[in-house]
Amino acid sequence: MSDVYIMGVDMIKFGRFPEKTVPQLGATAALMALDDAGLKIQDMQALYCGNLGQASAMVGQRILQEIGQTGIGVVNCSNACATGATAFREAWMSVKAGVNDVVLAVGVEQMGKGLLGGAGGGTGIPKEGLLGSGTMPAVFAEAGMEHSRQYGTTFEQFAKVSVKNHHHSTLNPKAMYQIETPLETVMNAEMISYPNTKLMCSVNVDGAAAAVLVSEKKAKELGMDRAVRVKASVLTSDPYSDRDLVMPNVNDVTRRAASQAYEMAGCGPEDIDLVELHDCFATAEILHYENLGLCKDGEAGRMIDEGETALGGRVPVNVSGGLLSKGHPLGATGIANIYEVATHLRGEADKRQVEDARLGMTHVIGLGSACGIHILEKVA
Amino acid sequence: MSEEAAATGPLPVVDWLKGAGTEDPYLEGHKCGECGAVFLGQRENCSSCGARDQMSPTRLSTKGKLYSYSIVHRSFPGIEVPYISAIVDLEGGGTVKGNLINIDPDPEKIEFDMPVEVVFDDALGRKDRDGNSYVSYFFQPAS
Ligand SMILES: [Zn+2]
Numbered sequence: 001m002s003d004v005y006i007m008g009v010d011m012i013k014f015g016r017f018p019e020k021t022v023p024q025l026g027a028t029a030a031l032m033a034l035d036d037a038g039l040k041i042q043d044m045q046a047l048y049c050g051n052l053g054q055a056s057a058m059v060g061q062r063i064l065q066e067i068g069q070t071g072i073g074v075v076n077c078s079n080a081c082a083t084g085a086t087a088f089r090e091a092w093m094s095v096k097a098g099v100n101d102v103v104l105a106v107g108v109e110q111m112g113k114g115l116l117g118g119a120g121g122g123t124g125i126p127k128e129g130l131l132g133s134g135t136m137p138a139v140f141a142e143a144g145m146e147h148s149r150q151y152g153t154t155f156e157q158f159a160k161v162s163v164k165n166h167h168h169s170t171l172n173p174k175a176m177y178q179i180e181t182p183l184e185t186v187m188n189a190e191m192i193s194y195p196n197t198k199l200m201c202s203v204n205v206d207g208a209a210a211a212v213l214v215s216e217k218k219a220k221e222l223g224m225d226r227a228v229r230v231k232a233s234v235l236t237s238d239p240y241s242d243r244d245l246v247m248p249n250v251n252d253v254t255r256r257a258a259s260q261a262y263e264m265a266g267c268g269p270e271d272i273d274l275v276e277l278h279d280c281f282a283t284a285e286i287l288h289y290e291n292l293g294l295c296k297d298g299e300a301g302r303m304i305d306e307g308e309t310a311l312g313g314r315v316p317v318n319v320s321g322g323l324l325s326k327g328h329p330l331g332a333t334g335i336a337n338i339y340e341v342a343t344h345l346r347g348e349a350d351k352r353q354v355e356d357a358r359l360g361m362t363h364v365i366g367l368g369s370a371c372g373i374h375i376l377e378k379v380a
Numbered sequence: 381m382s383e384e385a386a387a388t389g390p391l392p393v394v395d396w397l398k399g400a401g402t403e404d405p406y407l408e409g410h411k412c413g414e415c416g417a418v419f420l421g422q423r424e425n426c427s428s429c430g431a432r433d434q435m436s437p438t439r440l441s442t443k444g445k446l447y448s449y450s451i452v453h454r455s456f457p458g459i460e461v462p463y464i465s466a467i468v469d470l471e472g473g474g475t476v477k478g479n480l481i482n483i484d485p486d487p488e489k490i491e492f493d494m495p496v497e498v499v500f501d502d503a504l505g506r507k508d509r510d511g512n513s514y515v516s517y518f519f520q521p522a523s
Contacts, residue, residue, distance in 0.1 A: 125506040132465030132477040141450030149492040194451035240428040246477035
C-alpha cells in the first residue's frame with residue numbers, strides 16, 4: 001500500500017470565541033488547511049470531523065454548510081480527548097485503503113471555563129468529595145503520584161514541566177497564552193489538586209485545526225515540496241489492568257500505541273526529533289516520557305531536570321506550549337498537534353523551530369480510554 | 381421527607397455497599413472464577429479475561445494499603461475542601477477510591493502503602509431530593 005501525505009494543515013489561534021459557533025470555528029480551520037494545500041472544498045472526497053460538545057449535532061455537515069455543500073460523505077466522530085486524532089486517523093485510513101485520494105479532517109471544540117469531570121453523578125447524592133474526586137486535575141494528580149511512589153518524582157519536577165511548556169508558548173503566536181511562568185510562580189499558584197497547581201492544568205479554550213490528506217499519486221501530482229508523510233497512525237483502547245475501575249490507566253494504553261507506532265514507522269524513540277504529547281496536566285507529561293520510550297522507566301524526573309525535553313534539548317517535547325499553555329480544545333487537540341509537528345518538519349516553525357527535524361510524533365489520550373499516536377516524516 | 385423514605389432507613393452510597401443501616405455494612409466485589417479479577421458492582425462477564433458467567437460476589441476486606449492519592453483543594457461549588465482522594469488496594473483483592481479521613485491533608489503526613497481501614501458512616505449529611513440519608517464508606521489510618 002502506498003503512503004498517505006499531509007498536503008495542507010493549519011489551526012486557528014486558540015482563544016475564547018463565544019460569538020462564533022462550533023461550525024464557524026471548524027470552517028475557518030478547514031479553509032486555512034485548504035488554502036495551505038492549494039485546494040478547494042470541491043476537491044475533497046470526504047470529510048472526517050471530530051467534536052465532543054455537539055457530538056450528536058452533525059458538526060461536519062454544518063461545516064460544509066459554511067464552506068460548500070458538495071454532497072461528500074461526512075463522518076462525525078467523538079473519542080474524548082483523542083477525538084481529533086481519531087478523525088485524522090479515519091481520514092488517513094480511507095486514503096490508505098485506496099477508497100479516497102483527497103480528504104479533509106477537522107477537529108473543533110468550544111469550551112466553557114472550569115473543572116472537567118466529577119465523581120459519581122446519576123441518581124442519589126453527589127459523590128464528589130465523598131468518594132474521593134473525579135475531577136480531572138485529581139485523576140491526573142493520582143496518576144502522577146503513582147509515579148512518585150515508584151520513582152520518588154517530586155512536586156518540583158512536575159512543576160518544571162509547566163515552566164518549560166509555558167516558556168515554549170512564548171514562541172508560538174497561535175498559543176492561548178504567551179507568558180513565562182518561573183518555577184516559583186508555578187509552585188505557588190493556587191493548588192487545585194496536589195501536586196497539580198492551577199498553572200499545571202491545561203487551559204480550556206476554543207479551537208479548531210484541520211488537515212488535508214492525500215494519496216501518494218495525488219501528492220506527486222500536487223508537488224512534494226511541503227508534503228509530510230504519515231509514517232504511522234495508531235489507535236488503542238485501554239487494556240484491562242487491576243486498578244482501572246477507579247484509576248484510569250493512561251500508561252498501558254500509551255505504551256501499547258507507542259510500540260505499534262514505532263513498528264509501523266520502522267523506527268525507534270531514538271529517531272524521533274520532536275514530540276507533541278498529551279500534557280493535559282503537568283503530571284501526565286512526566287508519565288509519557290517513559291510511556292513513549294523517550295527515556296527508560298524511572299528516568300523522567302531526571303529528563304525534565306536536565307532540560308532534555310526543552311527546545312534545544314535531546315528530544316524537545318511540546319514546543320507549541322502544549323495543552324498547558326497553547327490550550328486544550330478537546331476535539332481539536334489531536335489535529336492541532338499534527339499541525340505543530342508538520343510545521344517543524346516543513347521548517348516553518350520560526351522562533352521555535354526544532355533544528356533539522358525529520359521525524360516527529362503526536363500523542364493524545366482520551367480518558368475512558370483511547371490513545372492516538374501519529375509519526376510524521378519530512379519528505380523534501 | 382416522605383413516610384416511605386423514612387421507613388426504608390439510610391441508603392447505600394453505591395450499590396456495592398451492602399448492609400446499609402445495619403450493624404454490619406460491608407463493600408461487595410464480584411470476583412471472576414477464571415482469572416480472579418475483582419470488580420466493584422455486579423457484572424456478568426469478565427473484562428480481564430473475557431470469561432462469561434463466572435462472577436460471584438465476594439465480601440471485600442476492610443483492611444488495605446494506600447496506593448495513590450491527591451489532595452483536592454478546588455472542587456465543584458458547594459463541595460467542602462480540602463479532602464484527600466485516595467486509592468486503596470484492599471487485602472485479598474479490589475481497589476477502591478474514596479476519601480481518606482482523620483489525617484492532615486498534607487503530603488508530609490501521608491505515606492504510600494500506609495495501612496488504612498474502611499469505615500462506614502453517614503454520607504457527610506448529604507441527602508437526595510426525597511430526603512433520604514445515605515451511608516458511605518471512608519478510609520482512615522489503621523489503628
Ligand atoms: Zn476473568
